[in-house]
């Protein structure tokens with residue numbers, strides 16, 4: 001009995017000792033104020049690549065002076081670039097890999113050369129960065145997939161909604177002109193019914209390419225619904241937006257999808273609306289949709305614009 005009590009007592013003492021040691025280790029770690037402990041702590045607080053690299057740059061700057069940090073990585077179908085500071089003639093480059101997978105390239109530059117012990121510090125801190133960096137890259141890919149249409153590989157309706165909100169507020173704050181084009185393939189149901197969904201899918205993919213070709217780098221294209229696409233043109237007024245819509249429609253008219261001994265082709269209708277100050281994303285979208293509706297009613301294969309004349313809204317072909 002006495003032996004049992006002693007071993008129970010010893011076990012409790014050991015448990016308590018472990019707990020105290022863990023507590024002390026945790027307090028020492030969370031209270032430590034060196035770049036290594038801080039980088040460990042801070043890097044685990046975010047899945048944002050941009051924030052993570054900002055944290056890394058801050059902690060690295062506490063450990064050694066550098067002029068510029070540039071990080072580049074191809075994430076899915078987008079290039080991600082983070083850059084901070086001003087460069088110099090001396091540089092060190094790192095290819096960041098974990099378990100054989102590439103997680104981008106990081107380059108540090110400054111005016112004086114890097115010493116051996118400084119390179120060791122950089123490599124040590126990169127060793128801490130790599131796991132959180134992998135998590136952030138994977139998160140960015142998931143986020144990208146959630147905003148991308150799987151068939152056409154262009155941004156989807158969710159991405160359009162986010163863009164409309166952002167562009168409305170930029171216009172309201174800075175008076176920048178944004179024009180929205182809604183573009184819908186004509187009688188697309190007939191294409192599917194006559195030639196099958198696979199041909200329909202090829203046409204949708206070719207339409208996304210035609211949109212890309214007819215627009216500029218700074219313009220944004222989206223698959224809005226089944227056979228409906230949207231384009232947002234920054235710094236563009238209604239008249240120029242209309243021209244772009246016609247160029248897009250001409251591009252779509254030029255698509256030929258081979259099916260047996262036939263070439264399947266399609267036309268498109270478009271509705272164009274420029275954002276008005278104070279207008280909500282839904283109101284802006286509704287005006288473009290209304291213009292598109294009128295283009296369809298006018299016989300399709302044409303562009304209609306929404307605009308205001310003396311306080312009342314009219315459409316023009």
Ligand SMILES: Nc1nc2c(ncn2[C@@H]2O[C@H](COP(=O)(O)OP(=O)(O)OP(=O)(O)O)[C@@H](O)[C@H]2O)c(=O)[nH]1
Pocket residue numbers: 151184185186187188189190192196197198199200201204225226227296300
């Ligand atoms: N192949 C294919 N078809 C799709 C996809 N998404 C939607 N559709 C088809 O697009 C067609 C849209 O038909 P409607 O809304 O009647 O429009 P429409 O036939 O183009 O007629 P209008 O727009 O009035 O000219 C339907 O047959 C949908 O099945 C897709 O991802 N792939």
